[in-house]
Amino acid sequence: MSEQEQKLSNKSLVMRLLGVVGGMFLFGFALVPLYDVFCEITGINGKTRGQAIYQKKEIDHDRLVTISFIADVKRGMPWEFKPMENVVKVKPGELNEVRFYARNRANEDIVGQSVPSISPSEGALYLNKTECFCFDQQRLAAGEEIEMPMKFYIDADLPEDISHLTLSYQLYNVTEAFAGDSVAAK
Amino acid sequence: MADHHPTGLKRWLFTTNHKDIGSMYLWFSFVMFIIGGAMAMVIRAELYQPGLQFVDPNFFNSMTTMHGLIMVFGAVMPSMVGLANWLIPMQIGAPDMALPRMNNWSFWILPFAFTLLLSSLFMDGGAPNFGWTFYAPLSTTYGPPSTDFFILGVHMMGISSIMGAINVIVTVFNMRAPGMTLMKMPLFVWTWVITAFLLIMVMPVLAGAVTMMLTDRHFGTSFFDAAGGGDPVLFQHIFWFFGHPEVYIMILPAFGVASEIIPAFARKKLFGYSSMVYATASIALLSFVVWAHHMFTVGMPVAGELFFMIATMLIAVPTGVKVFNWVATMWQGSMTFETPMLFAIAFVILFTIGGFSGVMLAMAPVDFQYHDTYFVVAHFHYVLFPGAIFGTTAAVYYWLPKWTGKMYNEKLGKLHFWLSMIFVNLTFFPMHFSGLAGMPRRIPDYNMMFADFNQLASIGAFGLGLTQILFLAILIKTIWGKAEKSSDKPWDGATGLEWEQLPCPAPYHTFDTPPKVS
Numbered sequence: 249m250s251e252q253e254q255k256l257s258n259k260s261l262v263m264r265l266l267g268v269v270g271g272m273f274l275f276g277f278a279l280v281p282l283y284d285v286f287c288e289i290t291g292i293n294g295k296t297r298g299q300a301i302y303q304k305k306e307i308d309h310d311r312l313v314t315i316s317f318i319a320d321v322k323r324g325m326p327w328e329f330k331p332m333e334n335v336v337k338v339k340p341g342e343l344n345e346v347r348f349y350a351r352n353r354a355n356e357d358i359v360g361q362s363v364p365s366i367s368p369s370e371g372a373l374y375l376n377k378t379e380c381f382c383f384d385q386q387r388l389a390a391g392e393e394i395e396m397p398m399k400f401y402i403d404a405d406l407p408e409d410i411s412h413l414t415l416s417y418q419l420y421n422v423t424e425a426f427a428g429d430s431v432a433a434k
Numbered sequence: 435m436a437d438h439h440p441t442g443l444k445r446w447l448f449t450t451n452h453k454d455i456g457s458m459y460l461w462f463s464f465v466m467f468i469i470g471g472a473m474a475m476v477i478r479a480e481l482y483q484p485g486l487q488f489v490d491p492n493f494f495n496s497m498t499t500m501h502g503l504i505m506v507f508g509a510v511m512p513s514m515v516g517l518a519n520w521l522i523p524m525q526i527g528a529p530d531m532a533l534p535r536m537n538n539w540s541f542w543i544l545p546f547a548f549t550l551l552l553s554s555l556f557m558d559g560g561a562p563n564f565g566w567t568f569y570a571p572l573s574t575t576y577g578p579p580s581t582d583f584f585i586l587g588v589h590m591m592g593i594s595s596i597m598g599a600i601n602v603i604v605t606v607f608n609m610r611a612p613g614m615t616l617m618k619m620p621l622f623v624w625t626w627v628i629t630a631f632l633l634i635m636v637m638p639v640l641a642g643a644v645t646m647m648l649t650d651r652h653f654g655t656s657f658f659d660a661a662g663g664g665d666p667v668l669f670q671h672i673f674w675f676f677g678h679p680e681v682y683i684m685i686l687p688a689f690g691v692a693s694e695i696i697p698a699f700a701r702k703k704l705f706g707y708s709s710m711v712y713a714t715a716s717i718a719l720l721s722f723v724v725w726a727h728h729m730f731t732v733g734m735p736v737a738g739e740l741f742f743m744i745a746t747m748l749i750a751v752p753t754g755v756k757v758f759n760w761v762a763t764m765w766q767g768s769m770t771f772e773t774p775m776l777f778a779i780a781f782v783i784l785f786t787i788g789g790f791s792g793v794m795l796a797m798a799p800v801d802f803q804y805h806d807t808y809f810v811v812a813h814f815h816y817v818l819f820p821g822a823i824f825g826t827t828a829a830v831y832y833w834l835p836k837w838t839g840k841m842y843n844e845k846l847g848k849l850h851f852w853l854s855m856i857f858v859n860l861t862f863f864p865m866h867f868s869g870l871a872g873m874p875r876r877i878p879d880y881n882m883m884f885a886d887f888n889q890l891a892s893i894g895a896f897g898l899g900l901t902q903i904l905f906l907a908i909l910i911k912t913i914w915g916k917a918e919k920s921s922d923k924p925w926d927g928a929t930g931l932e933w934e935q936l937p938c939p940a941p942y943h944t945f946d947t948p949p950k951v952s
């Protein structure tokens with residue numbers, strides 16, 4: 249191979265390798281939506297899905313599923329936040345309503361965003377919410393308190409071995425960071 | 435061609451010679467090895483007894499973090515690139531690396547990258563303190579201000595190793611001497627090409643991860659922030675997609691070194707050359723589908739745990755093939771035990787111990803006990819110190835006569851080996867036990883019940899650290915001090931173009947006309 253040919257063939261190989269590098273850099277970012285899609289299809293990271301629509305369902309009267317609720321505030325969130333009922337027993341297919349209580353203990357307006365998570369995560373696909381405060385952000389004035397409704401039904405297809413689901417909400421202070429975009433509804 | 439070249443500082447700044455650049459890489463990595471080692475001494479001093487003695491917890495966390503980063507990116511990876519620079523052109527009969535200017539550049543980025551990283555030690559809020567794995571949100575929401583210097587540093591070292599990897603691939607594909615077919619290449623070259631492909635596949639993903647961290651910290655994105663719709667678990671997936679292949683990036687070249695040295699001192703051909711090549715390639719391929727074995731306790735469906743558990747345990751098969759081949763090469767050979775061979779044999783034995791604890795960690799149900807304990811620390815130090823670092827050390831002793839034309843002192847070399855061998859086990863073996871008993875990693879204080887194991891480990895670590903100063907002394911004495919001249923072929927079992935067709939020391943320019951390959 250002459251020196252000229254050598255240079256050309258080096259150059260074309262370098263270009264192809266740089267293509268791989270660029271492609272893998274983009275792949276790193278592509279993992280973000282891929283991860284979301286993968287988790288949504290399989291429901292394995294415990295995120296509930298967006299708003300569901302309730303149509304009259306066959307109610308399974310022979311089965312009771314226990315649902316417990318947990319509410320936590322993250323660091324830097326000066327709200328009191330708790331479920332008004334800690335545990336409910338529901339029949340699959342039936343539409344239920346529970347309420348959460350929140351009060352802003354700070355002396356300024358605060359915007360909150362709650363993020364849901366279900367355990368065991370395999371149950372996430374079967375808990376459908378038709379209405380949830382986590383679909384929106386809440387703005388509370390200093391000292392203001394609210395009761396927030398959440399309506400849900402359990403899919404009758406819930407696997408037999410799951411008799412107990414825990415739905416946990418983490419409440420974040422998003423006054424500065426993300427006010428305006430609501431996230432859980434995505 | 436005449437054997438003259440510029441001298442003084444300019445020679446090193448502007449050099450495009452693969453041997454100069456190889457030497458600079460090796461010395462750079464040794465400096466980093468000493469700095470990272472000093473940090474390990476701080477850690478072991480603090481852990482010598484329970485309670486808080488010398489440093490405050492935040493600084494302790496900075497030490498574990500910086501020790502990991504410096505050793506992985508500053509000591510092990512550059513030392514392997516240094517060996518590649520010195521050896522690959524000579525072993526395939528090429529006059530130099532294919533892209534000599536880029537070669538210069540990829541080295542000279544490193545001192546700047548690590549100056550940035552090390553400067554964070556002197557900043558307000560301290561150096562990065564979230565562990566070398568920099569999980570979000572520890573490194574995003576709660577990271578100290580110096581985290582941004584860390585991000586820039588990681589970007590720079592990433593660019594450096596990508597350029598180094600591209601250089602290796604182009605050199606091996608385009609610059610081989612006529613007759614040097616792929617399946618005739620020495621195994622060191624093979625393992626390095628495969629390493630280079632791993633590097634260009636995963637270093638860009640790491641670059642993506644730190645870029646996302648940067649935008650999460652400063653530009654209002656929320657890739658890893660649940661409040662904004664992101665997910666911190668996503669960070670772990672992206673990180674380990676890079677992280678698991680990264681551990682093979684650190685060890686594969688050492689596999690290559692062992693596969694050169696063991697046949698030379700057993701005076702036999704390497705057993706199962708082609709199976710070695712295929713085993714290395716399959717280890718590399720499998721490394722892309724096992725990353726979540728670092729995340730068994732994060733929460734995964736049973737199907738996921740099973741998949742990653744089985745895929746991980748599958749890696750033991752090609753690795754077992756390699757260990758079998760090394761042992762079979764020694765079987766009935768006329769072995770002698772000079773320093774490089776001692777380090778290579780210790781490499782095989784101790785790396786295998788690290789491999790076994792790796793198989794234990796691969797089992798999802800028991801990983802729940804081992805996760806984040808000293809058992810994990812014991813495991814990866816067994817594959818990194820007596821694995822990657824013994825591999826590099828063996829290579830340095832083996833090729834030192836080729837590089838310098840002089841012979842190291844065999845007595846001192848053996849002393850270096852035996853002290854390293856004793857202290858490396860004294861340091862890391864007790865960690866298996868404290869880990870199984872439940873001692874968590876990355877914490878400056880511990881329960882009284884772990885005191886004895888930690889005292890042993892600390893004594894071992896101080897000895898191991900001092901022993902490496904002996905290594906430095908041996909190198910200085912050989913290169914600049916009084917040392918015996920080496921014959922052109924100091925190892926009678928050595929094979930390969932660099933031993934058969936070049937004198938010791940190898941001239942500044944080699945193979946300007948391609949050699950004949952039989």
Ligand SMILES: [Cu+2]
Pocket residue numbers: 677678681724725727728
């Ligand atoms: Cu791994």
